[in-house]
Every structure is written in structure tokens, then in C-alpha cells.
Amino acid sequence: MIYLRVQLKICEGCGNLWLRIHNEAVNYCGACTRKLGEFPKPRTRSHPGGRRKKIAVASGAELQGGAR
Numbered sequence: 001m002i003y004l005r006v007q008l009k010i011c012e013g014c015g016n017l018w019l020r021i022h023n024e025a026v027n028y029c030g031a032c033t034r035k036l037g038e039f040p041k042p043r044t045r046s047h048p049g050g051r052r053k054k055i056a057v058a059s060g061a062e063l064q065g066g067a068r
Contacts, residue, residue: 005022013032020026028036 006019007022009018009020009027010016011018011029011032012027013036014029016029018029026033
């Protein structure tokens with residue numbers, strides 16, 4: 001005999017109750033998972049905070065600018 005352990009879970013997307021396999025890391029029901037799959041994947045930044053722009057000064061020296 002095979003036993004299947006399930007947990008009662010509230011979907012974090014729509015609030016519906018659903019059953020998931022015990023200790024599985026899924027937080028959304030099947031409908032919300034499909035909806036979230038339609039969104040484009042987020043782009044990652046190569047450097048935290050972005051790159052700083054160089055500002056040319058009249059004297060010819062360069063300063064690192066960070067204000068946006």
C-alpha cells in the first residue's frame with residue numbers, strides 16, 4: 001500500500017485552498033502558477049546599484065558621480 005502525505009495550503013496569489021505534496025516548496029495553486037509563468041523573467045543587474053557615471057569637469061579632471 002502506498003501512502004501519500006499532503007498539506008492543506010492557502011494560495012499566496014488568489015487565497016484559494018488547495019492540497020500540495022508534503023514538504024514541497026510550492027506556494028501557488030496550479031492556476032496562479034500558469035499565470036505567473038506568462039510573465040517575462042526578471043533581468044539581473046551585473047553590478048549592485050548600477051555603474052556610476054563619469055562627470056567631466058571644466059578643469060579636465062574626472063569625478064565619479066553617483067546621484068541620479
